[in-house]
Amino acid sequence: MSFLFFFMEVLLMFAWYQKNRKKTAIAYGIVYVIACYFMLLSYIPKEVVLQKASDKISLAAPIRVQEAHTEETVQTERGSDAKGIQKTYTCKLFGLIPIATMSGTVVGDQSVDAVGRPVGIYLQTQGIYVAGLKEIQTVSGEKVSPCAYILQEGDYITGRDGKELSDKEDLQEAVEASKGQAMVLSVVRHGEEMEVKVQPQETEDGSYKLGIWVKDDVAGVGTLTYVKEDGSFGALGHGISATSGSQALSMKEGYLYETSITGITPSSIGSPGEISGLIHYGSAARLGEITRNSNVGIYGKMNGTAKTAYAGNSYAVAYKQEIKREGATILFGEGDAVEAYQIMIDQIDYEPKEKNKSFVFHVTDEKLIDQMGGIVQGMSGSPIIQEGRIIGAVTHVFINDPTKGYGIFIEEML
Structure with missing residues (x-):
């Protein structure tokens, strides 16, 4: 029927x-x-960066770009070489039908030393980061979550009962000393300060707990993307976060350290590989200070000797409208053994939802595929070179195909 x-x-x-x-x-x-x-x-960026006011812009056919207006008094925020020139362009279909406008900022010639070497990264959070909530079993055998609907993952605990808490050990001591009495915690949530009341619970072993996972520092291995002439650096191409896809952690202080690669677990379909390294902590092995942790990378200043030791070849910067869907190379390696691995740029997204996923590439270098299975975790920040200029850095690996990855435009990291 x-x-x-x-x-x-x-x-x-x-x-x-x-x-x-x-x-x-x-x-x-x-x-x-x-x-x-x-x-x-989708083929037209809203904004482009130019080295010279006379630079011509070419986009994918059938779009033609024509200059409409120039303003020489606008102040820019992109680098010390900014010229204060803002341009407006009209994008026309077949050079006839206006379909969009685009702005351009002239910043002058820029170049950086591309590095591509792994470094140890250590970062302390600004406050005690709440990584999650959990149930605990009380002395009476009841399972409870004392902070449910009070604290949230992503909160930063900065104090209790009007007193500052410097690290998670301070928090643990305060909870234990409460003996189950209510506490008022100072919390930062999405940039806003607030106070919340929580009550620790006595557990089976006689200790007191809040039922939260916390952290106050993170450490790992990533790749240094570039060093500038003044010693400033950029690395990773994405932020240091508590979990994949979450916001970059609010930082108190951070440092780069020398690291030795102890092993590489190759990637396979469904299982990204990773680089294992031994971080050499201590003042003698400290390479520089991290001053900013953002969703487009970590940034700071190299020490004088480290700047010289880690300086690579100098490359002029290429901006997003200059990137081609053609071959390119990834720079990656330890010490003097930095190698250039062949890749192919497949897709370019001028206005991505996530800036650290601006273009897609796939590895064509058989050596990299044989040794590592493609891209592995820890290669984030590896500089990408096309036609003798630096265009971006590796940021993510595709889980279902580790020969493919995402990159970020280098202009987002400068």
């Missing part, structure tokens, strides 16, 4: 289409034109 009803519906739809064929064709045509328009917009 259901098949009969389905068959009748198909016949009715066909009869309606025959009667309204012209209207249907027009509707399909309108939808197609709108789809094409939005597809073309």
Whole structure:
């Protein structure tokens, strides 16, 4: 019976289409034109960076870019070489039909030393980071979560009862000393300060707990992307966060250290590999200070001797509108053994939802595939070179295909 009803519906739809064929064709045509328009917009960046005011901009055919206006008094925020020149462009379909406008900022010539070497990274959080909530078993055998609906993952605990807490050990001592009495915690949530009341619970072993996972520091291995002439550096191309995809951790202080690679676990489909390293802590092995942890990388200043030791070859900067869907190379290696591995740029997204996922590439270098299975965790920050210029850095590996990865435009890291 259901098949009969389905068959009748198909016949009715066909009869309606025959009667309204012209209207249907027009509707399909309108939808197609709108789809094409939005597809073309994806090939047009809202803003571009230029080295010279005379630079010409070429985008994917059939889009033509024409200069519409120049303003020489606008102050820019991109680097010390900024010229204070802002341009406006009109993007035309086939050079005839205006479909979008685009702004351009002239920043002058920029170059950096591309590095591609692993470094040890240590960062202390600004406050005690709440990594999660959990149930605990009380002395009476009841399972409870004392901070449920009070604290949230991502909160930063900065004090209790009006007193500052410097680290998680301070918090643990305060909870134990409470003997189950309510405490008022000072918390920062999404940048806003607040106070919340919590009550520690006595557990089976006689200790007192809040039922939260906390951390006040993180450490790991990443790749140094570049060093500038003044010693400033950029690395990773994404932030240091508590979990994948979460916001960059609010930092108190951080440092780069020398590291020795102890092993590499190759990537496989569904299982990204990783670089294991021994971080050499101590003042003698400290390479520099991290001053900013953001969603587009970590930044800071190298020590004088480290700047010289880690300086690589100098490369001019290429901006996003200059990147081509062609071959490029990843620089990665330890010490003097930094190698150039071949890749192919597949997709470019001028206006990505996440800046550290601006373009997609795949590895074509058989040596990198044989040794590591493609991209592995720890290669984040490896500089990407195309036609003798630095265009970006590796940021993520595809879990379902580790020969593919995401990159970030180098202009986002400067």
